[in-house]
Amino acid sequence: MLVPLAALVSAAGLLLATAGPADAASTFTTQAPRISGAVQVGSKITAIFPTWKPMPTAKGYRWLRDGSTISGATKSTYTPTAQDRGHRLFLTIIGAKSGYSQATRTKDLGIVATGAAPKATIGPKLSGSATAGGTLTTTSGTWNTSGLSVRYQWLRNGSIVKDQTKRTYPVSSADYGATLASRVIVSKSGYADGSARSAVTGKIGRPAAAFSGNGVFAVGSKIKPGTYFSSNTRGCYWERLSGASGDFEDVIENDFGSGQRMIRVGNDDRYVSFSDCGSWYPIASAGPRLAKIPADGVYKVGQQVGPGSWRTSFTDGCYWETLSSASGSIDVVIANDYLDGRGSTTVDISSDVYAFSTSGCGTWSKVG
Known part of the structure; x- marks a missing residue:
């Protein structure tokens, strides 16, 4: 394809004296262009104008996508864009010299590859x-x-x-x-x-205990309202109290049991009392997720006990509860059962259950 000299001047920004009549013009001995650089998005490609005989005094460049001229791409360098990815790129070089017929050579540069990953x-x-x-x-x-x-x-x-x-x-x-x-x-x-x-952290550990020890404690600066779980114990007794007079009427709720225990300290509680419960931790740190429930205790569903079906075999009676809270109130018991003697049972625990309590039931295994 011959490009009119005027078009070459416009594309390349060059000025050249007009050649003589076509029948008097000589012709170039040409070679196809070469390039340096990768044919991929974001990588600058530089056109290398080869040796023609004679060498043109005016040179021009055109870059084409699938054979169609890319608007504004008339310099000796071109950086493919996202629009070029997956399309075939061509380079046309144009040479002109007074007394010679304008000549062009085109090279197929291949398919534009995906750009290198950012670093x-x-x-x-x-x-x-x-x-x-x-x-x-x-x-x-x-x-x-x-x-x-x-x-x-x-x-x-x-x-x-x-x-x-x-x-x-x-x-x-x-x-x-x-x-x-x-x-x-x-x-x-x-x-x-x-x-x-990023760099990796050290091994994740349990946070420091929120509080610990036996006795009666005021709810406020040290023991804040919230839900907590204890470390494993042989027998933990706790009370939520409206006062510290020692009267039975001060007891809002209470609980006694072995293994991991749980308590929800309410906003209106004035005191809590603990006996042989060990240290207490925020419920957010309860865990880890258990493949089996190995012993008596109250376990957080979702964090420690996955929703689904759990099954156990026992030798001397089994009592279990599903709970909507750890307040200790009878009202938070969603479902429960006691099975006497020796046997086995299955419990379906849904994702809206807050906690699961087990006593004397042996080891529970997830079966579904």
């Missing part, structure tokens, strides 16, 4: 509390290109934690003994996704 110049960093009940926050990092969309993953011992896709991560009992890290994934149209990972 982090500064990786993401974590801040916050790396203990159960705490919250971690990740930065997005700094990248070698702009215009990025960002998404997040969280990794527990190197594996993706399902459904955790925000900048913040609530550290839970499921993370006990594990390490955590964030992964930031960046996207840009026409480019491969880039990713970078």
Whole structure:
């Protein structure tokens, strides 16, 4: 395809004396252009004008997508955009010289590949509390290109934690003994996704006890309203109290049992009393998720006991309850059963159950 000299001058921004009549013009001995650079989005390609005989005094360049001229692409360099990805790119060079017929050569550069993934110049960093009940926050990092969309993953011992896709991560009992890290994934149209990972935390441990010891304690500065669980005990007795007179009428609710216990301290409670309960921890740090319920106690559904069907065999009676709260009130018992003697039973625990209490039932195994 011959390009009129006027078009060449317009495209290349060059001025050249008009050649003589076509029948008097000489012709160039030409070669196809060469390039340097990768044919991919975001990578600058430089046209190399080869040796023609004679060498043109005016040179022009045109870049084409699938054979059609790309608007404004008339320089010796071109950087493919997202619009070019997956399309075939061509380079046409144009030469002109006084007394010679204008000549063109075109080279098929192939399909434009996806751009190289962005790279982090500064990786993401974590801040916050790396203990159960705490919250971690990740930065997005700094990248070698702009215009990025960002998404997040969280990794527990190197594996993706399902459904955790925000900048913040609530550290839970499921993370006990594990390490955590964030992964930031960046996207840009026409480019491969880039990713970078933060440094990993140390192994996640249980936070310090909220309170501990035997006696009567005022609700307020030390013991705040909320739900707590205790470490395993042989026999824990607690009371929620409206006063500290020692009268039975001061008792709002109470509970006695072995194994892990649970209490909800109410906003209107004035005192709580503990005997042989050990240390108490915020319910947010209850865990980890159990494959089996090994002993007597009250267990948080969702954090320690997964919803579903649980089955056990027992030798000397079994009592269980599903609870809507840990207040100790009879009103929070959703369902319960006592089976005498030796036998086995199955309980279906739904996701709206707050806690599951078991006594004398042996080891429960999840069966569905």
